[in-house]
Amino acid sequence: MGTRKVVRDTETGQFVEPGEAKKRPKSTVTETINTPSKKKKKTQ
Helix, strand or coil: CEEEEEEEECCCCCECCHHHHHHCHHHEEEEEEEECCCCCCCCC
16 A cells, blocks of 8 residues: 655645645645555456
8 A cells, every 4th residue: 555645725625736735835745655556366
């Protein structure tokens, strides 16, 4: 299981670019979310 970081606007909840978050640090939040691992298909 891996993780990735996403950046959201605190007012609208929409995803924004990390560069935009650096410009407006008071109105954005960086979240770390877990990404599910890829499951292998069973072979018969």
